[in-house]
Amino acid sequence: MEPNEIQTALAAAVEEVLETMCFTTVLASAEGAVPPEGDGSAPALNAELHFQGNPSGGFRVGVPMKLARVVGAGFLGREETELSDSQAGEVVCELANMICGTVLSRLESKATFQITHPELTPPEHSVSFEGAGAKRWFDLGEGILTVSLELQQTV
Amino acid sequence: MQLHVLIVDDSPAMRSFIRRVLELSGLEVGRCLEASNGEEALRLLEDNWVDAVLTDINMPQMDGEELLRRMSGHEVLHLIPVLVVSTDRTEGRIQKMFTLGAKGYVTKPFAPETLREELEHSLGVVHGTE
Numbered sequence: 009m010e011p012n013e014i015q016t017a018l019a020a021a022v023e024e025v026l027e028t029m030c031f032t033t034v035l036a037s038a039e040g041a042v043p044p045e046g047d048g049s050a051p052a053l054n055a056e057l058h059f060q061g062n063p064s065g066g067f068r069v070g071v072p073m074k075l076a077r078v079v080g081a082g083f084l085g086r087e088e089t090e091l092s093d094s095q096a097g098e099v100v101c102e103l104a105n106m107i108c109g110t111v112l113s114r115l116e117s118k119a120t121f122q123i124t125h126p127e128l129t130p131p132e133h134s135v136s137f138e139g140a141g142a143k144r145w146f147d148l149g150e151g152i153l154t155v156s157l158e159l160q161q162t163v
Numbered sequence: 164m165q166l167h168v169l170i171v172d173d174s175p176a177m178r179s180f181i182r183r184v185l186e187l188s189g190l191e192v193g194r195c196l197e198a199s200n201g202e203e204a205l206r207l208l209e210d211n212w213v214d215a216v217l218t219d220i221n222m223p224q225m226d227g228e229e230l231l232r233r234m235s236g237h238e239v240l241h242l243i244p245v246l247v248v249s250t251d252r253t254e255g256r257i258q259k260m261f262t263l264g265a266k267g268y269v270t271k272p273f274a275p276e277t278l279r280e281e282l283e284h285s286l287g288v289v290h291g292t293e
Contacts, residue, residue, distance in 0.1 A: 028272040029180065083176060085183050098176040105174070106271045109250025120253045123221060125173065 009063075009115060009159065014142040015039055018155055021110035022146055025103060030082035037146040041154060051154060052076070053097055055104035056129045059112065061121035065141065066158040067108040068129075069100060075151030076100050101126040111157060165193030166286075169211075171204045171218035171230065172248070177271075181217060181248065181278070188279040201225030205233060208240055215286060220249045220260070228263060235264035244285040248278070 019037055026032045051070030058066045071079065073096065077088040080099035084091070104126040112121050141158040168185065170178045178197045185192050196211060198204040200222040208216075216234070220227035227247060234240040244266040249256075252270045260268060266285035269278055 025272045028274055080176075084179050095176065098174060102174045102176045102180075106250050109252070109271065113252040117252070118254065120255055121251075123250070125221075125223065 011142060014115065014157065014159075015144060017111050017114040018142060018144045018157060021107050021114060022144070022153070022155060024110060025106045026079070026146075026148070029106065030079050030103075032079055032082050032148055035147045035149050037144060039142070039144055041143045041156075042145055042152065051152075053100050054129045055097075055101045055126045057104055057108060057124050057126040059108065059121045059123045061112070061119050062116070063159045065160050066156075067104060067111070068154075068156040069104040069107060070154040070156075071100055072151045075148060075153060078148070078150045079103065079153075097128050101128060107155060108157075165191050166215065167194040167196075167211075167213045168192065169196045169198060169204060169207060169213045169216045171198045171201065171216060171222070171227070173199045173219065173222040175199075177219070177248075184275045184278050185282075188275060190279065190282070201227065201230030201233070204230055205240075208234075208243075213243060215282060216243055216245045217248050217282070218245060220247060220251055220256070228260070231260065231263040231265060246282055246285045248273070 023034050026034060052073040053076050054068055054070045056066065056068045076096040077091050080091050080096040081088045083099045105123065108123060141156065143154065143156045146153045170181050172178050182195050185195065196207050196213065198207055202225040204216065218227045218230055231245055234243065234245060241264065245264065246267040246269065247260045247265045248269045248271060250271045257268050267281040269281045
């Protein structure tokens with residue numbers, strides 16, 4: 009699996025999910041953990057899941073709380089101020105689930121994967137992905153959404 | 164005629180999204196029940212008749228596959244059309260769910276009109292053959 013192929017799948021999956029389900033448009037995106045002009049601060053909300061299949065691996069979506077509320081409001085059709093932190097977190101978890109499923113089906117359309125339930129992980133408790141994979145950031149205007157995909161070598 | 168539905172998904176956010184899409188779709192939605200897994204869904208179906216079940220696959224305790232299996236083997240519940248709503252787009256999984264008795268399959272992410280069309284199709288299959 010070529011790195012460019014993974015980056016293309018990540019970009020297409022995030023745009024598809026955000027536009028279809030959250031009515032949010034991606035303004036810019038590129039390879040990497042953060043944009044060059046970013047402040048380098050860790051996202052406030054990280055949703056993480058793992059998948060078993062060929063290949064197996066992990067997937068993480070990170071967003072600042074302000075952006076989680078914007079995206080959550082679009083998804084649930086409500087005002088940002090109506091959303092609790094818990095509801096914003098649930099939406100970020102569902103985004104992680106949908107984006108990961110979409111990426112995997114784009115990369116391995118014939119394979120079957122078992123995807124774990126996404127869980128919110130504090131940034132300081134996030135496990136570093138060690139395998140091969142890719143990171144990409146997306147500027148949504150109200151903040152930066154980051155995704156990380158880890159692919160483990162299979163025998 | 165009002166359409167009574169049961170939404171089965173372990174994500175409260177996704178249940179809310181589906182409920183909103185149904186309400187905005189133009190379908191006349193009556194009772195809209197929610198369950199977070201297959202076990203809860205079966206308990207609700209013991210006391211509540213619905214016109215359609217919309218279910219995720221990957222859920223704790225009892226997943227969508229087992230829910231479909233139980234409904235298909237039930238003398239009454241097999242009459243209720245089941246629409247699967249899942250992130251899994253693999254051919255093998257989709258085929259398996261249809262074999263187990265699903266009347267429709269929508270992959271997440273989906274446009275609101277896709278859900279409505281697939282739900283209407285699922286209901287039409289039942290109405291056309293019963």
